[in-house]
Amino acid sequence: MQPTDIRNPAHFHKVVDCQWACPAHTPVPEYIRLIAAGRYSDAYLVNWKANVFPGILGRTCDRPCEPACRRSRVEESAGNKPEPVAICRLKRVAADLKDDVRAHLPKPATKWNGMRVACVGAGPSSLTVARDLAPLGYRVTVFEADAKPGGFMRTQVPRFRLPEAVIDEETGYILDLGVEFVGGRRIESMRALLGEGYDAIFIGSGAPRGRDLDLPGRHQAAAHIHVGIDWLASVYFGHVSRVGKRVIVLGGGNTAMDCCRSARRLGGEDVKVIVRSGFDEMKASPWEKEDAMHEGIPILDCRVPKAFLHEGGRLVGMSFEKVRVEYLDGRRRLVPTGEPDEVHACDEVLVAVGQENAFPWIERDIGIVFDAKSDMPVVDKLTLQSTLPHVLFGGDAAFGPKNIIWAVAHGHEAALSIDLLLGGADTRDRPGPAVELISQKMGIHEWSYDNDVSNDARYKVPWADPAKSLTSMKLEVELGYDAELAWKEAQRCLNCDVQTVFSDNLCIECDACVDICPMDCITFTHNGEEAELRTRLSAPALNVEQALYVSAPVKTGRVMVKDEDVCLHCSLCAERCPTGAWDMRKFFLELAHAGDGNPRDGKQEAA
Amino acid sequence: MTYIAKPRLHHPSLACNALGYTRRDYEGRVSTLCAGCGHDSISAAIVRACWELAIEPHRVAKLSGIGCSSKTPDYFLSPSHGFNTVHGRMPSVLTGANLANRELLYLGVSGDGDSASIGIGQFVHAIRRGVNMVYIVENNGVYGLTKGQFSATADAGSVSKKGVVNTDAPLDLVGLALQLGASFVGRSFSGDKEQLVPLIKGAIAHRGAAILDVLSPCVTFNNHAGSTKSYDYVREHNDSINRLDFIEPRAEITVDYAPGELIEVTQHDGSLLRLRKLDAAYDPSDRVAAMNYLHERQAAGEIVTGLLYVDEGAQDLHAHLKTVATPLNTLDTAALCPGAAALDRINAALR
Numbered sequence: 005m006q007p008t009d010i011r012n013p014a015h016f017h018k019v020v021d022c023q024w025a026c027p028a029h030t031p032v033p034e035y036i037r038l039i040a041a042g043r044y045s046d047a048y049l050v051n052w053k054a055n056v057f058p059g060i061l062g063r064t065c066d067r068p069c070e071p072a073c074r075r076s077r078v079e080e081s082a083g084n085k086p087e088p089v090a091i092c093r094l095k096r097v098a099a100d101l102k103d104d105v106r107a108h109l110p111k112p113a114t115k116w117n118g119m120r121v122a123c124v125g126a127g128p129s130s131l132t133v134a135r136d137l138a139p140l141g142y143r144v145t146v147f148e149a150d151a152k153p154g155g156f157m158r159t160q161v162p163r164f165r166l167p168e169a170v171i172d173e174e175t176g177y178i179l180d181l182g183v184e185f186v187g188g189r190r191i192e193s194m195r196a197l198l199g200e201g202y203d204a205i206f207i208g209s210g211a212p213r214g215r216d217l218d219l220p221g222r223h224q225a226a227a228h229i230h231v232g233i234d235w236l237a238s239v240y241f242g243h244v245s246r247v248g249k250r251v252i253v254l255g256g257g258n259t260a261m262d263c264c265r266s267a268r269r270l271g272g273e274d275v276k277v278i279v280r281s282g283f284d285e286m287k288a289s290p291w292e293k294e295d296a297m298h299e300g301i302p303i304l305d306c307r308v309p310k311a312f313l314h315e316g317g318r319l320v321g322m323s324f325e326k327v328r329v330e331y332l333d334g335r336r337r338l339v340p341t342g343e344p345d346e347v348h349a350c351d352e353v354l355v356a357v358g359q360e361n362a363f364p365w366i367e368r369d370i371g372i373v374f375d376a377k378s379d380m381p382v383v384d385k386l387t388l389q390s391t392l393p394h395v396l397f398g399g400d401a402a403f404g405p406k407n408i409i410w411a412v413a414h415g416h417e418a419a420l421s422i423d424l425l426l427g428g429a430d431t432r433d434r435p436g437p438a439v440e441l442i443s444q445k446m447g448i449h450e451w452s453y454d455n456d457v458s459n460d461a462r463y464k465v466p467w468a469d470p471a472k473s474l475t476s477m478k479l480e481v482e483l484g485y486d487a488e489l490a491w492k493e494a495q496r497c498l499n500c501d502v503q504t505v506f507s508d509n510l511c512i513e514c515d516a517c518v519d520i521c522p523m524d525c526i527t528f529t530h531n532g533e534e535a536e537l538r539t540r541l542s543a544p545a546l547n548v549e550q551a552l553y554v555s556a557p558v559k560t561g562r563v564m565v566k567d568e569d570v571c572l573h574c575s576l577c578a579e580r581c582p583t584g585a586w587d588m589r590k591f592f593l594e595l596a597h598a599g600d601g602n603p604r605d606g607k608q609e610a611a
Numbered sequence: 612m613t614y615i616a617k618p619r620l621h622h623p624s625l626a627c628n629a630l631g632y633t634r635r636d637y638e639g640r641v642s643t644l645c646a647g648c649g650h651d652s653i654s655a656a657i658v659r660a661c662w663e664l665a666i667e668p669h670r671v672a673k674l675s676g677i678g679c680s681s682k683t684p685d686y687f688l689s690p691s692h693g694f695n696t697v698h699g700r701m702p703s704v705l706t707g708a709n710l711a712n713r714e715l716l717y718l719g720v721s722g723d724g725d726s727a728s729i730g731i732g733q734f735v736h737a738i739r740r741g742v743n744m745v746y747i748v749e750n751n752g753v754y755g756l757t758k759g760q761f762s763a764t765a766d767a768g769s770v771s772k773k774g775v776v777n778t779d780a781p782l783d784l785v786g787l788a789l790q791l792g793a794s795f796v797g798r799s800f801s802g803d804k805e806q807l808v809p810l811i812k813g814a815i816a817h818r819g820a821a822i823l824d825v826l827s828p829c830v831t832f833n834n835h836a837g838s839t840k841s842y843d844y845v846r847e848h849n850d851s852i853n854r855l856d857f858i859e860p861r862a863e864i865t866v867d868y869a870p871g872e873l874i875e876v877t878q879h880d881g882s883l884l885r886l887r888k889l890d891a892a893y894d895p896s897d898r899v900a901a902m903n904y905l906h907e908r909q910a911a912g913e914i915v916t917g918l919l920y921v922d923e924g925a926q927d928l929h930a931h932l933k934t935v936a937t938p939l940n941t942l943d944t945a946a947l948c949p950g951a952a953a954l955d956r957i958n959a960a961l962r
Contacts, residue, residue, distance in 0.1 A: 078620045449614050457618040512842050514647040514830065515802060519655035522635075524622045543622040560846065574618050582647025582830040 699730025
């Protein structure tokens with residue numbers, strides 16, 4: 005193998021699994037250390053810069069970071085259930101326990117740069133665009149159909165998961181940057197908006213249409229059948245305050261989980277979720293399923309809805325065909341079991357079987373090309389530009405329903421594209437990330453981070469008394485970690501951003517690092533092809549998703565090979581190294597945001 | 612030294628041996644030696660050898676004297692018995708322990724100061740008597756614990772870290788061991804575990820005095836240009852005569868070699884030592900030839916490593932003394948004090 009080029013940030017960035025997995029590349033270990041140090045405001049600001057909504061995401065994020073967390077790969081061997089660090093809930097701690105951070109946030113621009121940007125929708129992607137651009141001097145106007153900003157986060161995520169005060173606070177930080185918010189105005193015509201002469205238009209209008217189920221009985225019993233996301237919004241606006249005693253929720257995504265838990269609080273006594281697929285293939289996050297079941301809601305899987313049963317216009321139940329999941333050539337099929345159909349009595353049905361994009365307000369003759377098959381706008385994955393270069397899409401509006409953190413990531417990229425475009429630069433020639441790699445050595449065996457690995461299992465987040473929380477839509481179910489629990493959970497983080505950096509010219513091949521490594525990560529051997537090399541290391545490197553770190557030849561002609569997969573970043577290799585050939589260096593990576601690398605903003609000249 | 616304990620977490624593929632123990636179960640506390648010390652590699656080799664042989668840790672007695680090397684039994688085999696003796700007196704204490712309980716595995720760990728200077732009288736007699744033991748000398752040529760003075764094994768002409776040239780003749784522990792009748796003699800290098808681990812395994816399986824002289828560079832005081840015990844010097848002058856494959860009793864032998872490439876030695880416990888010859892002329896069953904070869908290569912400035920000599924028919928101290936098969940410490944009063952009539956018989960036989 006060729007020696008690993010550690011000057012390319014990708015190698016060490018991949019080692020920080022959580023940051024790599026996060027669409028916004030939040031520097032996770034950095035803020036977890038700050039939480040452990042009690043520096044909640046600083047932890048919040050690290051988050052705020054990367055993901056804009058720490059308080060909201062700390063409660064609702066889809067947490068792609070957690071399945072990626074190295075902790076769950078190294079704990080497995082200890083015989084316990086592998087559990088990642090509770091990254092998401094630690095983020096919430098930073099938001100909950102911080103001081104007033106307003107003095108540390110950017111100030112509204114003092115000078116207008118002459119550019120006007122419109123954002124359609126006040127969801128997470130639009131607000132991210134506004135936050136990134138407003139301090140640079142852009143005049144940003146956000147149009148929203150509802151009266152208040154937040155979009156889906158405000159109207160569809162139920163209050164017992166996300167208190168309104170958190171949304172008000174975090175959307176407020178953005179509007180306080182001098183962003184003009186136009187609430188209660190739905191954009192009905194893109195042609196008209198284009199006519200208003202904005203220099204760029206960002207469309208972050210989400211995927212607002214809930215899919216319906218056109219089964220027999222749907223129209224006859226319409227009064228008691230609701231589309232999930234519309235129903236959740238009606239609950240938020242107070243149009244719905246009661247639900248029938250027996251409720252069936254159709255669908256297996258996170259919206260279905262929000263529906264069933266809301267129904268439970270609005271008078272539903274016999275609430276169940278019924279889903280076509282198998283339990284394990286459901287789209288909902290595992291923890292959301294657990295939360296629903298924890299509230300006494302059964303999830304019945306492998307049942308395909310066949311008909312709404314009604315008597316004289318009144319819904320009485322639903323019939324389901326029982327199926328089993330089979331895989332044919334890797335494709336999933338639902339095969340009827342042949343058992344008789346199952347009937348479940350109910351008073352109301354909530355249909356949460358998916359969301360769709362809808363752009364009836366974008367005329368198809370104004371230069372924005374739509375894909376003929378999917379009827380989705382053609383959007384550049386890198387720049388998020390549509391075929392009209394100054395019209396950009398992001399969030400669910402760009403590539404279909406995803407989640408908040410993806411919307412934020414899109415917002416950052418779109419804002420960067422707008423800044424480049426309006427600065428006269430090529431939007432495809434994007435500035436790279438800012439990267440630091442700094443030694444953490446403080447003394448002979450002292451590091452500026454806590455390298456002692458905690459053996460604790462994941463700490464549970466305390467919950468409100470279920471007897472109380474099931475009676476209220478507003479009482480937040482999760483109480484969040486207190487400072488002490490947060491510290492203990494933060495200690496579980498392996499500090500994967502503190503990298504083991506090897507200098508081949510200093511190595512005397514004493515084997516001290518090989519002997520001390522608790523994970524058998526390090527090998528000195530003759531070089532070879534990667535696939536073959538992986539088999540003859542101190543411990544086989546079977547996880548090909550994780551890179552090998554290969555040095556240039558050392559004195560005996562062998563190479564140092566380190567399997568990055570299960571390294572604990574405990575620093576023992578560096579502590580046992582007599583020559584300093586191993587060093588622990590903190591890798592800090594921040595994506596370029598709008599304003600970075602644009603000559604017009606003057607930052608490059610200063611650098 | 613290191614401040615934190617080695618984390619308990621381990622690689623997902625870490626295997627168990629026949630006893631259900633992982634290699635980590637054979638470790639000890641975190642070393643307090645200097646970072647990069649060769650001794651730590653030898654400790655790791657002992658851990659690996661004992662794990663691979665599935666030795667019950669509580670059936671091992673670790674004995675050592677004083678010095679950097681003699682501290683190391685704390686850093687491996689935590690569940691084993693241990694005895695840190697007076698400086699240089701480890702061989703005598705080991706001999707006594709072995710006489711009292713012949714059923715334990717005796718692992719003597721010592722250094723060039725402990726064995727070649729203050730303890731040389733003990734060292735030679737334990738070998739002469741054929742005490743059944745594995746005696747590992749962690750040999751770095753300096754007194755590391757007292758700031759790097761030359762030890763008795765430092766080569767004449769080698770230079771200290773401060774620039775002083777050693778004028779004393781060196782003491783060759785391997786040569787001594789051969790001369791004194793050790794029945795398993797090897798030399799190795801802390802930086803070559805592929806050679807060292809099988810040698811330790813062979814020594815453990817051997818019945819009789821097994822002596823391993825392991826060159827173990829002192830990174831702090833003896834790893835500079837001019838030293839003959841540095842990582843670089845040993846690597847450059849290493850004349851490895853053979854590669855040992857240790858094959859456990861009843862293990863299936865799968866690798867085939869052309870005739871003449873191999874020497875096979877079956878030990879008392881049925882284990883097989885397969886020596887892949889790196890030097891075609893070398894015969895490790897010929898004590899006199901081994902001594903000649905060692906001297907010859909030493910004069911040429913080479914360090915001979917490998918299994919230098921093994922006597923497959925060796926006997927140990929218990930055989931020489933014709934002791935009972937039962938460990939003496941488990942004999943009951945009736946066996947130990949057979950009474951006045953038995954004493955009279957013995958006395959009568961001596962008249």
